[in-house]
Amino acid sequence: MAHQKRAGNSEQIPFPPPAASVSRRGFLTGAGAASLAAAAVPLSATRAARGASPATPDGTPEQIHLTWGDDPSRVVVVSWASAAQAVNPRVHFGGDCSLGRTVPAVQRTYTDGLNGQTVFTYHARLEDLRPDSLHHYAVTADNDSHGADPFKATFRTAPKHRAPFRWTSYGDLATPVTAWVLSYPQSRYAVEAVERFQPLFHLLNGDLCYANLNPAAQPAVWADFGNNNQTSAAFRPWMPCVGNHEIEFNNGAQGFTSYLTRYTLPDNQTPFPGRWYSFRVGSALFISLSADDVIYQDGGAFVGGPAPLTPAASTGNQAIEPGTSLYINGYSGGAQTRWLERTLREAREDDDIDWIIVQMHQDALSSSRTGNGSDLGIREAWLPLFDRYGVDLVLCGHDHDYERSWPVRGCNHDVGQDAVTGAVVDTRQPSPVATAPAADGTFDTTHGTIHLILGGGGTSAPLDVYGVDAANDSAQAKIFTRANRPVAGGTAGTFIRLGADALEDAIWSAQRDTGTGYGIAVFDLDPGERGGKTSITINYYHAPGADKVPTPDYQLFETVVLAKARRGRRDDGHDHDDERDHG
Ligand SMILES: [Fe+2]
């Protein structure tokens, strides 16, 4: 078994056969779709194929997407938006096409605090579903212009107990509509890539659409994002986390109102619903975090000047002066970290949980030179908890590239340096516990946490140039160790935010994709046998050439296998093994 393939392997390796059957021919047909050229995709092309937006705004569902409920084996939430208020919005659903059950949707609206547009969203919670089963649903309303033949799709619920399953992940998706800042047609191919792999669900690691870089048109950017995603997110849950570009002026205390209104996410039972959460699928616990709460970097909404940002008069909001940024470090007052520790501790006390996977946007271990780099805030607040409770994998975005760390545990002190003065800085340099796979080609994450940067969704700004220490030619990372609040820029009345302030040798960096900033990670979890090992096989596919020309061609870059002893006693009657719930 070749567990770890060489990076940049030129061998054309076909996509592995997905769990559900999509033939390679089907994949290639989809991949070769010539209609999605490199040129800007017009707005209409990102709408649902049937043309969601009618001439007169009505209740026609668009931006349809699924998320897991609190128990992914039993509850799935269908969410959508419509151009005008929907009348009697609802979902019909069932185990077959007869769609025998109906659930009304809850309406949630907000008015964008910059351009004054009111956004109508709808959320229907489908409960008491059968685990590990295909379900059919239709989304409609009394004023749905397609009411005679409403939007229909299918999804699969999660297995209740230990079972094999697949998920995929990337962050930093943007939209295919190049009129928007940071949008790029690769965003369309990235959504298609998820469908080719047919995962049970997808993790979207923050910086969803960069609406906050298009402040006069935030709701329109979100709509283009939602309609682009619908091709996949209506057929399998897309579980997001908040990134710095979800922080918007005048949209709630942390600027998350656009995000929070559109998504219904598992309850964290704190005063901060939707910002962070966890869910369990089979033998894996997934934890989604809001890293802006703990990081030093100031990366949210910002007015660089010289002109102020002036909201539409209808909002009644004041002009936002140059040099203003919405910096939300510490917003939860420690509530998120307390929740995280409790959640991790409970997971470690549960013998049915073999794997703990964390999703967040910003990076504790990134050595991108053209990107943001690492953040000491995560290293201080959360890495000690990941160590104590044995987090296996951390999936991030933020830097638009691919980087994989060795398994790390603990840290080295006082080995960093100030980027300007060279003075010693304690960057808490993560310490690798292995710099090669074990003899069997696998990594045992019992001994250390592997961090993956998966920021290659679909933005126009790949950041796949990495730091090198000129003195010794080894990998070098930059690290934020203090807040980079706005300072005066080069011209009068302008402001900038400086980059990371410290440097360290990236002794923890195992792999960096210098070929392209775009890709998708595919994870296949094998629960293994009782008393044996369980594994997660990671296949990272990148899109060579996408840095210059958008491409549907995703090729295998590397394969990494994590393997560890499965938990639970050999003769433990409570170990559910591979038993399936047919309830
Ligand atoms: Fe980003």
Ligand SMILES: [Fe+2]
């Ligand atoms: Fe980001």
